[in-house]
Amino acid sequence: MTSSPGMHCTNVTRNQCVKSGGMREKETIHEQDYVETSGFGRQRAGKQLENQHLRARFDHVDEVIDTKDEDEPPEKSPRDAFTDSYSEFQTSSSREYQGRKSVMSYFQSQPERIKLMAEVLKYELSRAVSRSVDSIFKSMPLIQTNIEGNAETDIRLQSSVGEDESGLTCCGNAEVQVPDVQTEALSLVVQKPRLENEFVLHHRPQPPLLFGNHDSEDQPSERNHEAVRQHALRCSQNACSRVGPAKFDTLRNSIKVRSKVNSRSVRSPQTHTVSVDPTLMESLCLPHVKIESDCLVKTNLYMLNEGLTTNHLKKAKLMFFYTRYPSSLVLKMCFHDVQFSRCITSQLIKWFSNFREFFYIQMEKFARHALIEGVSDVRGLTVERQSELFRALNMHYNKANDFQVPDSFLEVAEITLREFYISISMGKDRDPSWKKAIYKVICKLDSDVPAQFKSHHSA
DNA sequence: TAGTCACCTG
DNA sequence: CAGGTGACTA
Numbered sequence: 492m493t494s495s496p497g498m499h500c501t502n503v504t505r506n507q508c509v510k511s512g513g514m515r516e517k518e519t520i521h522e523q524d525y526v527e528t529s530g531f532g533r534q535r536a537g538k539q540l541e542n543q544h545l546r547a548r549f550d551h552v553d554e555v556i557d558t559k560d561e562d563e564p565p566e567k568s569p570r571d572a573f574t575d576s577y578s579e580f581q582t583s584s585s586r587e588y589q590g591r592k593s594v595m596s597y598f599q600s601q602p603e604r605i606k607l608m609a610e611v612l613k614y615e616l617s618r619a620v621s622r623s624v625d626s627i628f629k630s631m632p633l634i635q636t637n638i639e640g641n642a643e644t645d646i647r648l649q650s651s652v653g654e655d656e657s658g659l660t661c662c663g664n665a666e667v668q669v670p671d672v673q674t675e676a677l678s679l680v681v682q683k684p685r686l687e688n689e690f691v692l693h694h695r696p697q698p699p700l701l702f703g704n705h706d707s708e709d710q711p712s713e714r715n716h717e718a719v720r721q722h723a724l725r726c727s728q729n730a731c732s733r734v735g736p737a738k739f740d741t742l743r744n745s746i747k748v749r750s751k752v753n754s755r756s757v758r759s760p761q762t763h764t765v766s767v768d769p770t771l772m773e774s775l776c777l778p779h780v781k782i783e784s785d786c787l788v789k790t791n792l793y794m795l796n797e798g799l800t801t802n803h804l805k806k807a808k809l810m811f812f813y814t815r816y817p818s819s820l821v822l823k824m825c826f827h828d829v830q831f832s833r834c835i836t837s838q839l840i841k842w843f844s845n846f847r848e849f850f851y852i853q854m855e856k857f858a859r860h861a862l863i864e865g866v867s868d869v870r871g872l873t874v875e876r877q878s879e880l881f882r883a884l885n886m887h888y889n890k891a892n893d894f895q896v897p898d899s900f901l902e903v904a905e906i907t908l909r910e911f912y913i914s915i916s917m918g919k920d921r922d923p924s925w926k927k928a929i930y931k932v933i934c935k936l937d938s939d940v941p942a943q944f945k946s947h948h949s950a
Numbered sequence: 951t952a953g954t955c956a957c958c959t960g
Numbered sequence: 961c962a963g964g965t966g967a968c969t970a
Contacts, residue, residue, distance in 0.1 A: 804961090819953095833953090836953090837953085838962085840953090840954070840955090841961080841962070842961080844954090844955070845961060845962085847955095848956075926956085927956090930955090930956085
């Protein structure tokens, strides 16, 4: 679905309360519709004047660049993928075993099958972990990987399954060097460090990406991914086999998917966790196994945001100075650090809808105020940086006042104010759909969002 | 039917 | 700012 400014120009719609029949109708801001719905005689009489008025004032306005947005299937977020993986694991496990009690009695009566069940459980767990790790990596263009002995590495595999009495480690043949920790808990923690890049205004020097150039963002190391994946797989297999099938069934039921994304929280890293209560693990594990951590695999990764943060909101507000009707493509370009989904897209669109709402409310308010004050000439209506209207807008979209509002926005605000003034003075506001003509004008006044907003550093 | 819009409400 | 709603388009 496209939502280019061009489309908005022809498809801007609004609800309209029509008294006839008590029904609520909606009309489209459309050239044809506009004529058809200008049912009031006074409106027709004033149309010619208005058209001249508009032509005179908008001749300088560039045509809106119609940026087509290719349809993209909503991508599954790492969290969703992870949850799905777990759900599948849970479902398949449930299919195999109708509850822990029956499993236990089954094992007791069929000891020779315990081995088989253990293998099945091992397989299920391995698959779940494998898919989880895969899904996470697939959705992470930004990743800090250097797991081949670099002390500065940001991926740390904190293993997890340590040595048992036989001295064997779960990752004895792994390519990955892991610390020797005594952990038996089953937990996959993928921690996301801050990537909600602070939106820094006006070319403030940007810290370089911690891990090389931009090229690396688009070319994550598949080899490292695979190494980590294999490591997680081996560890999970080992953990399963050591816990034992019956105990693991209980363990499976105890697994909680903690995936909390706080769109408000900028500071706290978001964590995807499948964890097991250590006490439960302790009760399930062999007596000689000491549990020190609930982490089986802990990986620090740079990944896409799954939620919009306050910085994103701030950035969106500043974008509003340039575009009132951003297309989906523009949104994706400017919020490239966000894992786009239908929900995220809707939220961004909703933000701009709210911005417009405030914008138009202010315009109408000040236009009416001007009429009340006796302003007789539309040319007397201007929007300057010192004007009260601008201060109200600036306070809303640029509260910190740390952004230099472009002159183009002042022009748009002035045009909008005059549009409201003219419409109200002509009595058009008696038409329930009177604003749609204004929306149609304003949606054409969008300008390109500066590259600064699309920069990888300023997201 | 999904996506988008303006409007209303909390 | 978000949720709900009705209306419209592709």
